[in-house]
Structures are given as structure tokens and as C-alpha cells.
Amino acid sequence: MKVIKNINNNVAICVDDNGHEVVAMGKGIGFSKPPYEVDLSKIDRTYYSLDSHYVTLLSEIPEEVIDVTLEIVEKGSDYLGVNLSRTFWFSLCDHINFAIENVKNGLVISNPMTNEIKHLYEKEMLLGKWAINHIEKRLSIQLPLSEVSGIALHFINAEQMTTIGTQKDEITHFIDDITEIVESEMNIIIDRNDFNYSRFVTHLKYLLKRSTRLNETNSENVKLYDEVYEKFPELRKTIEKIKLYILAELNIEPSKEELLYLVIHINRFCTRAGL
Known part of the structure; x- marks a missing residue:
């Protein structure tokens, strides 16, 4: 297998004998300057047709x-x-x-x-x-x-990856609506393929699953939320709209603890957008 680009010392983009591009992982396979041949015995894992954001993640994480x-x-x-x-x-x-x-x-x-x-x-x-x-x-x-x-x-x-169709539709609707609120209020376009968004979606799914217990709080998180809320006044309007949306959809007002997580995620989106 031929290495055509190194991502780090242990990850490289290769081309197999059939000319197909593959992301390969193995101890030290990305150490030498490409292009060069690497012995298959040195490769532990291979990923064909890997989405670009996964490749980006590999290059950014130590x-x-x-x-x-x-x-x-x-x-x-x-x-x-x-x-x-x-x-x-x-x-x-x-x-x-x-x-x-x-x-x-x-x-x-x-x-x-x-x-x-x-x-x-x-x-x-x-x-x-x-x-x-x-x-x-x-x-x-x-x-x-x-x-x-x-x-x-x-x-x-x-x-628990399997979800029945109706539940999936409801979850998708909930996530899409909150994402649109963030984009509209912060005047940004969120990359749905970015891991920041994946992290945001994961949190919204858990928030939705535990919607009957959103009023539980931790005092330290509440204090941190108040500090963050003061530090990023431009996020306040967005958070207030999300609160009203969740109240309307779930008939429960989210706690400051839950909102703290959303503030952190939204701030990451804004950082990505250069705001």
C-alpha cells in the first residue's frame, strides 16, 4: 500500500493496489516523507470512504x-x-x-x-x-x-442506535428548529458535518430524553452559567429564544444547568465562524 499523505505519525492517507484511497492507521506509518510503500503488517485499521470531517478530526487531535x-x-x-x-x-x-x-x-x-x-x-x-x-x-x-x-x-x-421512525422524526424536528434559532439569532451558518455540531446534536438528544427532569440543577453549574451569561451578552437573546421554544415544545422550562451546555456549544459555533 502506498502512502500519499501523512496526517500524523500514526495515520496516513494511502492508495491500495486497486487505486482506492484509504485512511490507514498503524504505529509509525506516517513517519516518513511520502510517497512511499508501507507494509500491510504495519497497518492496524483502514477506513474507506471516510468523511472529510473525520479526516480533519484526526489531524487536529493529539x-x-x-x-x-x-x-x-x-x-x-x-x-x-x-x-x-x-x-x-x-x-x-x-x-x-x-x-x-x-x-x-x-x-x-x-x-x-x-x-x-x-x-x-x-x-x-x-x-x-x-x-x-x-x-x-x-x-x-x-x-x-x-x-x-x-x-x-x-x-x-x-x-442504542436504533430508533423507531416516529421518534426519529420528532427528534430531527426538535434539533433542526433549535439549530435554526441559533443560526438566525447569531447570523451564522452552522456546518452540519462539523464535530462541534455533532456534539451539539448529541446534547440536544439527551436533553430531549430527560425532558421530564430538566428542573434538576447543580449549584456549581448554576454559578458558572451566571458567569458565562454575563461574559457573553450577545448570546442572551439566543438562549432566551431557545428557552421559550423548549417550554413550548416540552412544556418544561430548561434549567440554567442545561442552558450552560448550550451556551458553550453555541460559543464554539461562533468561534468557528470568526465571531
Whole structure:
């Protein structure tokens, strides 16, 4: 297999013997200057027809985070006894990298769903605990305990990918409407293929699932929300419109804790747009 472009030391874009482009992963395969031939025995994983945003993700995330995520996914697949999709680890990798960035920036957010997950998904929570311990051991970075449930949620979501058509339509409608509110109020166009949007959609899905418990709050998150709300006054109108929309759709007013997550996601969209 011929390497035609290096993404990092362990990931490269290659061309196989049939002339098909493929993203290949393997220890040190992207170390030399392309083009060059790489032995198939050095390749651990290959991805054909990989979306461009996945390739971008691979180039932006540190290699050590990619490596530790792959180890967590392998452990999780064996422990849970499930065949996870070949691209599942991309979303988990993005989440873990995002959590690491938050720690480095001194931003710690508790997960309002932790208690609920703890009672309903004991195995996934144990996996999440193992994951953050493994990250600390491998990367010398201590993630907050809230990431136990954060990582567990990714595995839970991967296990529950099948959704009946009616539910899917309702979820799509909910997500599309809130996305349009953000775009209209912030005067931006959100890239639906960007991982920032994937992260935003994932949060909205969980928000929708736990709509009967949106009034539960954590005092530290409320305090952080008030600080962020004051820091980004341009987001206030957008958040207020989203609050009214959720109230109208779900007949429940979202808590400051829930809105804090939305503020962070929206701010990331604006940063991407250069605002």
C-alpha cells in the first residue's frame, strides 16, 4: 500500500493496489516523507470512504489522545460484549479531547445526568470510571468525575442506535428548529458535518430524553452559567429564544444547568465562524 499523505505519525492517507484511497492507521506509518510503500503488517485499521470531517478530526487531535481512545473503545467493546460501529471511536475521541481541553482551561462542568445513569447503566458507569483512570495513567491528566458519566453516555448511545421512525422524526424536528434559532439569532451558518455540531446534536438528544427532569440543577453549574451569561451578552437573546421554544415544545422550562451546555456549544459555533 502506498502512502500519499501523512496526517500524523500514526495515520496516513494511502492508495491500495486497486487505486482506492484509504485512511490507514498503524504505529509509525506516517513517519516518513511520502510517497512511499508501507507494509500491510504495519497497518492496524483502514477506513474507506471516510468523511472529510473525520479526516480533519484526526489531524487536529493529539496522537496520544487518539491512541488512548482506541484503547478505551477496544476495552469497552470486549467488556460490554457489543460490536461498536467502526466510526464510533471518532465521536468518543472528540469528546475526550474536548474534556481534556476543558481541564487545561480550568473549566469543569458536572453532568446533570450522573445519578440517573448510575442507577440505570451500572456496567457503562464502571467502564467510564475505568476510562478516566486509564486516561490519567496514560496521559497524566485527571478528568473530573463527571466524565465517568460523560464517557458512559457515549457507549450507551452507541448501544442504542436504533430508533423507531416516529421518534426519529420528532427528534430531527426538535434539533433542526433549535439549530435554526441559533443560526438566525447569531447570523451564522452552522456546518452540519462539523464535530462541534455533532456534539451539539448529541446534547440536544439527551436533553430531549430527560425532558421530564430538566428542573434538576447543580449549584456549581448554576454559578458558572451566571458567569458565562454575563461574559457573553450577545448570546442572551439566543438562549432566551431557545428557552421559550423548549417550554413550548416540552412544556418544561430548561434549567440554567442545561442552558450552560448550550451556551458553550453555541460559543464554539461562533468561534468557528470568526465571531
